[in-house]
Amino acid sequence: MDESTTRMLLERVLAQAPPPAPVDYDRVAALATARRSALLRSTIAAAAVLVLVVTVTVAVLTGGVEGDRAAPPALKPAETEQRAAADGLPDSAPAWFDPARSTLTIGGLPGSMPDRATANRTTDLEIRAAGRGTSLRARVGVRGYDLSELIGDGPAASTTGPAIEGHPSEWVDQGDERYTLVWRWAEDAWASVATTGLPDPLALATTVATSMSVDLEARTRLPFTVTTPDGFELTEVDTGSAPSVSMEFTGPSSTMRVTVEPLGDGIGAATETFRGRPARVDGTAIVMAAGAVKVTVACRAKYDPCRETAASVDPIADLADPAAWPPYSPR
Incomplete structure (x- = not known):
């Protein structure tokens, strides 16, 4: 095909083509907005996938999956002691008390027993109270302290006493209005509250027992x-x-x-x-x-x-x- 024929065909095509349509600017704007929205949705979806991947990765690295999670950190010694003594009964009593740094405290003593005294020994801690014809003696022993030392000599009849901070006790009747409540203040040590001449000895002994606390860091006070x-x-x-x-x-x-x-x-x-x-x-x-x-x-x-x-x-x-x-x- 020569040049003149080619030019003729091109002119014919152009002459037969429809005139250009007018521009619809509203439609152009709508299409552009739709395109930007689609692009934004794609970006958000990609970001969400990335966050999910990072979160799962961190969880696996730090805690493992359910059923294979690392154990919580071990308790510090002080926390362990607090946890063990939360119910008033420590895991173990000391082998000895330092008389210069050990304190036994109790509550519930009536005003009719104004005479008070304390004794801190390496073997036991004691609080004494007395009134007219009445007396009370609260004691805690060290680990392995002989229970008979807390009860004393003489005939005795024992019955089950009330629970002391959730732990069993024994109520010992020693005759002549003498009674002793005994229980374990630690898993390997005994405590006691002995009474004489009181009108309701078991009630007072129980009150004193449940109020009892031992502080092995409180310094003894002296004049x-x-x-x-x-x-x-x-x-x-x-x-x-x-x-x-x-x-x-x-x-x-x-x-x-x-x-x-x-x-x-x-x-x-x-x-x-x-x-x-x-x-x-x-x-x-x-x-x-x-x-x-x-x-x-x-x-x-x-x-x-x-x-x-x-x-x-x-x-x-x-x-x-x-x-x-x-x-x-x-x-």
């Missing part, structure tokens, strides 16, 4: 300071209702008991002066005046540590005001 003798250790602190306070120190082959009480009429006729303090030797005991108090140190033999210990006692608070006693600091 004086004293130097622990060389080679001895503190084995008992006893606060009486006189008022008086006594401490027992135990050495390899002997014991030493220090008693601090009001000076009253004095120490008697002094037989010597030691470190500037008047003193009286009475057999195996030495008695000294220290300000407004009298210090008596009883030993099993005459030897100088008794004098040194008596002379080391320094009053720092009113003996008659236990609420004002500061925490004891061994020295």
Whole structure:
């Protein structure tokens, strides 16, 4: 086909083609909007898939799938102790109490028993209360402490007592209006509340038992300071209702008991002066005046540590005001 024929056919096609249609701008805008919406939906869907993939990946890496999830982290020691003692019964009692850092507290004592005293020993903690013809004694023992030590001697008849913080107890009738409630305050240790002459002993014993708590970090409060003798250790602190306070120190082959009480009429006729303090030797005991108090140190033999210990006692608070006693600091 030559050039002239080609030009002729092209002109014929152009002449027969329909005229161009007018532009519909509204339709063009609608099509553009639809296209953008479709693109946006595609983008959101892709992002959702990506988030799902990342979430599943993190869950698998950190926790595993259901049934294969990692165990929670182990409890810290303090949390373990709190969890174990949540019902008032720790897993285990200590093998010994530190008399300088152990405290037993109870509640529910009636006002008719105003005389109060405490005893912190390496073997047990004790609170005593007394009134006219009545008495109560609450105690907790260390791990393995003999139950008979809490009940005492004499005939006894035992029956099942009330639950103490959900744990079984025994109610022991010892005759002569003497009763003792015993239960385990720890899985391997016993506690007791002994009563005498009370009108409703079981009710009071139960109230006291359920209120009982032991703090092994609370420092014992005393109205004086004293130097622990060389080679001895503190084995008992006893606060009486006189008022008086006594401490027992135990050495390899002997014991030493220090008693601090009001000076009253004095120490008697002094037989010597030691470190500037008047003193009286009475057999195996030495008695000294220290300000407004009298210090008596009883030993099993005459030897100088008794004098040194008596002379080391320094009053720092009113003996008659236990609420004002500061925490004891061994020295």
